[in-house]
Amino acid sequence: MRRLVSAVLLILLAGFLLFPVFWVVSTSLKTGPETFRLPVRWLPSPATWQNYREVLADPRVHGYIGNSLVTALASSLLATVLGAMAAYGIARHRFPGRSLLLGAVLLVHLCPNLVSMAALYRLAVNLHLLNSLVGLVLVKGAGLSLAIWLLKGYFESLPRQYEEMAMADGCGSLAIFFRIVLPLRLKGVLVTALFFFAQSWKSFYIPLLLTTRVEKMTLPLGIYQFVGEHGFDAGRICALCMLSLIPVLFLLVAMNRLGWENVRPAG
Amino acid sequence: MFEERNNLPRRPVAGSGVATVGPYLWVTPALAYLLFFWGYPALSAVGLSLTDASLGSEAARFTGLDNYARLLRDSHFWLALKNTGVLLAGSVVLEVALGFWVALYLNRSSRFGKGLLTAALLLPWLFSELVTALTWRWIFHEPFGLLNALLARLGFEGVPWLSRSGTAMAALLAASLWQGLGMSTLVILAALKGIPSRLADLAVLEGAVGWKGIRYVTLPQIKGVLLLDALLVAIKSLGAFTLVYALTGGGPGYGTEVLATYMYRLIFTFYEPGYGSAVGLSLACLFLLLVFLVHLLQRESRDLEAGGAP
Numbered sequence: 176m177r178r179l180v181s182a183v184l185l186i187l188l189a190g191f192l193l194f195p196v197f198w199v200v201s202t203s204l205k206t207g208p209e210t211f212r213l214p215v216r217w218l219p220s221p222a223t224w225q226n227y228r229e230v231l232a233d234p235r236v237h238g239y240i241g242n243s244l245v246t247a248l249a250s251s252l253l254a255t256v257l258g259a260m261a262a263y264g265i266a267r268h269r270f271p272g273r274s275l276l277l278g279a280v281l282l283v284h285l286c287p288n289l290v291s292m293a294a295l296y297r298l299a300v301n302l303h304l305l306n307s308l309v310g311l312v313l314v315k316g317a318g319l320s321l322a323i324w325l326l327k328g329y330f331e332s333l334p335r336q337y338e339e340m341a342m343a344d345g346c347g348s349l350a351i352f353f354r355i356v357l358p359l360r361l362k363g364v365l366v367t368a369l370f371f372f373a374q375s376w377k378s379f380y381i382p383l384l385l386t387t388r389v390e391k392m393t394l395p396l397g398i399y400q401f402v403g404e405h406g407f408d409a410g411r412i413c414a415l416c417m418l419s420l421i422p423v424l425f426l427l428v429a430m431n432r433l434g435w436e437n438v439r440p441a442g
Numbered sequence: 443m444f445e446e447r448n449n450l451p452r453r454p455v456a457g458s459g460v461a462t463v464g465p466y467l468w469v470t471p472a473l474a475y476l477l478f479f480w481g482y483p484a485l486s487a488v489g490l491s492l493t494d495a496s497l498g499s500e501a502a503r504f505t506g507l508d509n510y511a512r513l514l515r516d517s518h519f520w521l522a523l524k525n526t527g528v529l530l531a532g533s534v535v536l537e538v539a540l541g542f543w544v545a546l547y548l549n550r551s552s553r554f555g556k557g558l559l560t561a562a563l564l565l566p567w568l569f570s571e572l573v574t575a576l577t578w579r580w581i582f583h584e585p586f587g588l589l590n591a592l593l594a595r596l597g598f599e600g601v602p603w604l605s606r607s608g609t610a611m612a613a614l615l616a617a618s619l620w621q622g623l624g625m626s627t628l629v630i631l632a633a634l635k636g637i638p639s640r641l642a643d644l645a646v647l648e649g650a651v652g653w654k655g656i657r658y659v660t661l662p663q664i665k666g667v668l669l670l671d672a673l674l675v676a677i678k679s680l681g682a683f684t685l686v687y688a689l690t691g692g693g694p695g696y697g698t699e700v701l702a703t704y705m706y707r708l709i710f711t712f713y714e715p716g717y718g719s720a721v722g723l724s725l726a727c728l729f730l731l732l733v734f735l736v737h738l739l740q741r742e743s744r745d746l747e748a749g750g751a752p
Binding site for chain 2: 181182185188189191192193194195196198199202210211212213214215217257258260261263264265267268269270273276278279280281282283285286287288289290291292293294295296297298313314316317319320323348376377378379380383395398399402407409412413416419420423424427
């Protein structure tokens with residue numbers, strides 16, 4: 176009896192988790208009139224790629240996707256490089272202020288710059304970073320606190336012997352980092368970079384804050400434009416939502432291949 | 443433990459002049475960056491909250507704590523605070539309790555549907571906060587949404603979910619649970635896998651099975667992780683700006699307005715960055731409190747580990 180109850184509950188839960196996905200897929204394959212017709216149909220008949228064709232033919236959407244790719248790539252690179260360097264410094268050295276720095280990094284990671292929204296906006300205005308991809312990259316780069324946190328433990332788990340040998344051979348510390356430590360820890364650094372790419376690809380509120388011009392919008396902000404234009408343009412929104420999942424899906428597969436266990440937040 | 447000690451930075455050996463500035467060279471770029479794009483806006487938000495600044499006008503006057511006094515009298519602020527609390531408490535209870543339950547199920551060996559359930563839990567991670575919000579907005583749509591279609595099939599009247607405060611808040615909780623449950627489950631599952639199997643075997647021998655086993659063996663072992671998970675869910679729901687903004691827009695009226703969206707509305711709709719920053723800083727206080735608790739918890743678990751190591 177108890178088994179039956181828990182089985183039923185788990186099936187309900189699986190339904191709760193899967194039905195939204197089903198609904199988005201189904202809507203994205205319907206025609207406009209069919210989307211807004213009562214009684215609501217569960218499945219599209221006939222299924223059509225019309226929504227996908229339309230959004231992919233829209234030059235604005237090309238811009239959204241291009242902007243998203245560029246900013247995600249650049250901010251992931253920025254956050255990973257600066258974050259990896261800092262994580263290495265923290266992992267390998269004791270210095271005054273080290274634990275204070277770690278505390279500050281945790282604070283920055285957990286407390287988003289959402290809370291200083293107006294000040295951030297002013298800063299962007301003063302630096303002429305409104306409606307600029309560079310501005311998006313720079314502001315998003317603050318996520319590097321997470322990279323420090325993820326990579327610190329990962330660098331600590333690297334035996335010191337490699338670096339000591341290299342040092343004995345007269346290698347400088349920059350050379351040691353870039354030619355010994357990074358290659359030996361490449362997987363984890365890559366996973367971190369991919370993770371950041373996904374985060375940035377998904378981000379909405381910073382682009383919302385800093386962008387008003389259509390040609391500088393990233394994909395999430397672009398999708399949101401379809402909400403206002405003609406009411407809730409469900410078919411096209413769902414098609415765009417499905418398209419926006421594709422890169423994240425690839426990243427998830429790649430991260431799985433590289434191994435999640437390579438990167439673990441330091442305790 | 444051992445590893446940590448082995449890898450502790452040693453005293454610099456040679457070329458000590460370089461070694462003492464060395465660590466700072468590594469952390470300075472990141473530190474300078476964070477100071478400029480995180481620290482400076484945070485500080486200037488404090489300054490801004492003490493003025494009657496409005497966007498575009500340079501003639502902001504210093505008004506001391508006026509904005510904070512206004513907070514106390516502002517009924518919309520209190521409503522937003524209450525809604526933030528409801529969303530936070532609801533998310534924590536739902537995500538931790540359900541996450542614990544699902545993790546227990548997944549932790550047992552060879553159960554039916556494990557793979558499917560895991561996939562279903564991970565799938566929402568592909569969805570960004572915005573896409574999640576829009577997906578659920580479409581599900582709750584009146585009259586063309588999935589949920590009303592389901593009700594119609596069962597012979598009920600459709601409900602205008604997003605035009606009533608109570609059901610709109612429930613919609614936010616559902617969307618938040620949908621996206622957060624997978625993470626919560628994975629965190630708890632990892633902790634369950636960490637319980638030594640001899641402890642579980644011993645518990646079974648002692649007759650602690652089923653609910654008793656959970657109550658006296660499992661729960662005490664993963665108490666710390668459950669607390670940490672609860673704190674992380676709480677922090678996530680404090681920062682759930684996009685979800686609220688794109689799903690309900692804080693509406694109907696101010697019915698589901700949370701602190702984050704109220705701040706945005708003040709700054710970008712009413713052009714009151716000064717007062718909006720005061721709201722933002724009150725939100726920051728809540729963040730600080732939770733981050734401090736995370737810090738305490740981490741320190742405690744580290745101490746326990748250090749004391750408990752053989």
